[in-house]
Amino acid sequence: MxxxxxxxxxxxxxxxxxxxxxxxxxxxxxxxxxxxxxxxxxxxxxxxxxxxxxxxxxxxxxxxxxxxxxxxxxxxxxxxxxxxxxxxxxxxxxxxxxxxxxxxxxxxxxxxxxxxxxxxxxxxxxxxxxxxxxxxxxxxxxxxxxxxxxxxxxxxxxxxxxxxxLCAGITCFSPFIEHGLKAGQTLGVVGLGGLGHMAVKIGKAMGCEVIVFSRSSSKTEDALRLGATKVVISTDAEAMKAVSRTCHFIYNSIAFAHDVQPYLNVLRTRGTMIMVGGVPQGAMPGGTFALIP
Ligand SMILES: [Zn+2]
Ligand SMILES: [Zn+2]
The missing domain is CATH 3.90.180.10 (Medium-chain alcohol dehydrogenases, catalytic domain)
Structure with a gap:
């Protein structure tokens, strides 16, 4: 035996x-x-x-x-x-x-x-x-x-x-495929951590223009090196306004309570925002776990 x-x-x-x-x-x-x-x-x-x-x-x-x-x-x-x-x-x-x-x-x-x-x-x-x-x-x-x-x-x-x-990669690739991200579209990536950096690389490989949204400029160099075409500082209201209605798809990887409205403003009509950050409470009533693909 x-x-x-x-x-x-x-x-x-x-x-x-x-x-x-x-x-x-x-x-x-x-x-x-x-x-x-x-x-x-x-x-x-x-x-x-x-x-x-x-x-x-x-x-x-x-x-x-x-x-x-x-x-x-x-x-x-x-x-x-x-x-x-x-x-x-x-x-x-x-x-x-x-x-x-x-x-x-x-x-x-x-x-x-x-x-x-x-x-x-x-x-x-x-x-x-x-x-x-x-x-x-x-x-x-x-x-x-x-x-x-x-x-x-x-x-x-x-x-x-x-x-x-095996985790971060599929957590990007799966929603991209499930929700129809296509070459030539503009992908917004919110947060450049473990998931976000993978989203930039996979989005770029899929032929998308990738905009990274970050709270500070400290990750700008990394984002551009990974394939992003632009980095927008999310706390800069003017910069956010300048990219309003530009993204076909937003991959939101923030894992703490935050206001999603500024990112919804960046979405094009009939755009898609995917929440993959495990926010227990705060971002919306009941948290975001039920929405994680
Ligand atoms: Zn994991
Ligand atoms: Zn079963």
Missing amino acids: AELVPCNCLAAADASGRMIRHKIFRRALGPKDIHISVTYSGICHSDIHTAKAEWGAKAYPLCVGHEILGRVKAVGAEVSKFKVGEAIGVGCFTDSCRTCEECGEGNEQYCSGPGGNHGTYGSARPESLHPGGVSQGGYASDFVVDENYAIRIPEKMDVAAAAPL
Whole structure:
């Protein structure tokens, strides 16, 4: 019988966010499971919010990390999509009920089955799936995942650079595609953090003109280097007025309470604004979580 997979990890010790070295076990390799030797793990701000219990209480120690890159170390008897040695990635969820409407439509991240979204870390699930009863993330030496919840990483990619695509990247690319961003359109990116910088790069690669909105000029050089054509200081009312009704699409990545009206003024008629910053309260009644694509 297959044995549990020992794993060294960095785990949040408590809500201070302090990280400690910790040992956990991954489940024994099932027939469809892949054992990944983790080589890189991106640091997503969600990791920090979660580690610090800013999005709700968590059981500690908790290993976070959902931008996981590695190599296939071993495969279960029925694995058909991956071979030992291949580059492989794991993103923000690692399983789902597979029977609900959302799973049937390929939207497993919105799974409405028992327990809902099966997050890469912090989701309570049976011991048989996650020894200890809670999913543990990728700041770790080893990972075990069903092959259907892993992503092939092309060998020609820089695997270290690929890690942030697994959360930040898809959090830009998915709404861009879902909501019809097209080449030649003007994309406004609000905030140049982990998500915003990825939005600039992907928007530019999709053939858009990209305007970055930032509270200060300190990030202007970075924004232009990443592909933005213009940086507008959002606290400068005149500068904001000068770009009113210019953007077909606004990608708002601000993760704290803020007034969205100035950005709505920048949208063209029938434009689209996507809120991806996890604002618990303040930006609008009830916060923005329900709107995050
Ligand atoms: Zn993330
Ligand atoms: Zn489901």
